[in-house]
Amino acid sequence: MAQAKFTLEQSHIDFLEQFKDRGFKDKSTIVRLALDRLVKELEREELVRSADLYAELYKEDLELQQLTDAARVGWPQ
Numbered sequence: 001m002a003q004a005k006f007t008l009e010q011s012h013i014d015f016l017e018q019f020k021d022r023g024f025k026d027k028s029t030i031v032r033l034a035l036d037r038l039v040k041e042l043e044r045e046e047l048v049r050s051a052d053l054y055a056e057l058y059k060e061d062l063e064l065q066q067l068t069d070a071a072r073v074g075w076p077q
Contacts, residue, residue, distance in 0.1 A: 015030075016030060016031070
């Protein structure tokens with residue numbers, strides 16, 4: 001695994017020092033978990049923004065609405 005050097009606030013360092021109390025093997029495990037969660041959260045936010053954009057475009061595009069309605073004919077509700 002690669003190593004990285006970065007600067008933290010004292011409150012972050014204090015939190016990392018509690019790794020055993022929080023059930024983690026080491027400080028690196030906490031950082032990796034936090035970064036994994038951040039990546040997932042940012043990806044989710046990006047998907048929401050994308051969905052909002054598509055919804056806005058759909059709302060303004062009458063032809064696309066008609067095409068979608070025509071494609072839904074015959075499908076169960």
